[in-house]
Amino acid sequence: MRLPIQIERLYLDFDGFFASVEQQARPHLRGCPVGVTPFAGAEHTCVIACSREAKLRGVKNVMPIAEARERCPDIILVPQTPDLYRRAHNALLSEISAVIPVDAVKSIDELTCRVAPADRDEPLTLAKRIKARIAENIGPYLTCSVGFAANRQLAKMACKAGKKLDERSYGDGCAIWFPRDMPAPLLRLELKDIPGVGSRMESKLFRAKIHSMADLLATQPKHMRKLWGNVTGGRLWYALHGYDIQTPPSGRGMYGHGRVLPPENRRPEHARSASRLLATKAGRRMRRDGWNAGRLALWLDLMRDGSCSRSRGLPAVHDDQAILSALQSLWDEVGDSLPPRARVMRLGVTLFDLTRASERQLDILLDDDATRRRWERATEAIDALNRKYGRTLVSIGPWTPPPGGYAGGKNQLHAHSARRGFLVSP
Structure with missing residues (x-):
């Protein structure tokens, strides 16, 4: 280090x-x-x-x-x-x-x-x-x-400051x-100015009698690891003290999409239709990167009624039929718990518990390999047509984006440079 x-x-x-x-x-x-x-x-x-x-x-x-x-x-x-x-x-x-x-x-x-x-x-x-x-x-x-700054953590904090x-x-x-000027710039900041320190973590630090950046810098690495409950706390201590911390690369954790629904499209049936689009888009991205999903989650943010969420296990799949069938089951569960006249303001769909598609292990209690392979071939054919024509030409079930023509935002953008791809007015 x-x-x-x-x-x-x-x-x-x-x-x-x-x-x-x-x-x-x-x-x-x-x-x-x-x-x-x-x-x-x-x-x-x-x-x-x-x-x-x-x-x-x-x-x-x-x-x-x-x-x-x-x-x-x-x-x-x-x-x-x-x-x-x-x-x-x-x-x-x-x-x-x-x-x-x-x-x-x-x-x-x-x-x-x-x-x-x-x-x-x-x-x-x-x-x-x-x-x-x-x-x-x-x-x-x-x-x-x-x-x-000397490292990425400090450079991000300097950028925000x-x-x-x-x-x-x-x-x-x-x-x-400059390293020679540290830690003076840090001492002018509050704990909440540290990326990743939200109100809950700030309260936890206050309970540990850490009320300022000076208090945090005086804390020992082992104590910070204990406060964070994992190695992140220890790494943060070294980063704040100017060390070059190289976080080990992590594997892909999830694929998800979320959407705010227009006011006139917030009934559960509208949210259900929108969730099909979000699940399909997440599945496309997951297949493109070569992953299978072991679990599907659905969350709904309701107007005046809080929020609700459900998840369901999957047998390491990536085809649209399996994902949409699981989504249908989640909606069947959610429907019984929604209050009368519920209005869905936001929703999201997430595929996680990922494993490499090339390393799929069959469930010995679920003899679905032949069925899965047929649906995977059908899904691959659908993906090929949509890639060729640059839009959703074919889908399993209806494809009806909500007003605004925007199906949903993904959790991370994988960008490819395209010089002069942004046309602007003079």
């Missing part, structure tokens, strides 16, 4: 990504407070992303629209356009890669890079080169904040934490 004496990591986070992409692509939105909503005419849902101008007026992500309008009466609400965001993501990756190799894509609007020795003494110059290339080749409204330097500005920041 090394203790770097120079900056070695860069963390980049785009500012209000969905909203800034909308501003870059649509000139009439530029300079205005913008809020992105799940679909058009969504007055009874939330703002899923907002522009820098809206954030300076007190609007936050996942804020109810009524509250957003109260804080910023002139906010302009636009429905999300996921395909536009994916094209922007791919184009941005291409431009950034021309300046510095991208080490890991963390999400659609975050990435990390290793800083070359030649750039470690002048990181601000590197940040300016990246921002200038984005502004010149894609557009000036897609701004980003950049953090530099540099995003909002004062009450009059937001985004387009750059924070540089």
Whole structure:
């Protein structure tokens, strides 16, 4: 385990990504407070992303629209356009890669890079080169904040700290934490500023008499491992103290999709139809990557009635018939527990307990191998047709996306650079 004496990591986070992409692509939105909503005419849902101008007026992500309008009466609400965001993501990756190799894509609007020795003494110059290339080749409204530090954990925290330097500005920041200056920048932060420390973990730390960043830094690695209940706590201690922590690669854990339903499509029958699309999309991605699922989960977020969830075991399958049959069984269970006149605001479907499709072991109590293989061949033929024509041409059962034409967001974006794939207005 090394203790770097120079900056070695860069963390980049785009500012209000969905909203800034909308501003870059649509000139009439530029300079205005913008809020992105799940679909058009969504007055009874939330703002899923907002522009820098809206954030300076007190609007936050996942804020109810009524509250957003109260804080910023002139906010302009636009429905999300996921395909536009994916094209922007791919184009941005291409431009950034021309300046510095991208080490890991963390999400659609975050990435990390290793800083070359030649750039470690002048990181601000590197940040300016990246921002200038984005502004010149894609557009000036897609701004980003950049953090530099000895390791990825500290670089991410520096990036977040540099995003909002004062009450009059937001985004387009750059924070540089040289190892020689540590831990002074950390001591200005709160415990909740550590990625992964939510309200529950913060309360747990308070009960352990850890009330500040100074208290946490003074804690021993073994104590932090005990507080977190696993090796994550110990790794975090070393990362906060500037060590180069290399987390071992983890296997794929799940494939899932979620969807906010439009107000007029929130009855259980609408949610059931939408869940079929989500399960089918998750199954496609799982098959493409060569996995089988051993369990399927369904969760529903109800308006005024809390939430509910169910899961069901699967015999290591990946074909649509097996996944949709299990989903039907889950809905049969859920139907009995839903309150009268239930309204489903959000839902999600997840495939997990994954095993490699090439290593499938048959259940000796379930003689379904011949049936499974027939359905797998049928599903492979369906996938081939849909890939060839670039859309859902064939499906098992009806394919009826809810209003808005967007079937659901996946839990992780696997991007492939596509230079100039994002077309913007001048």
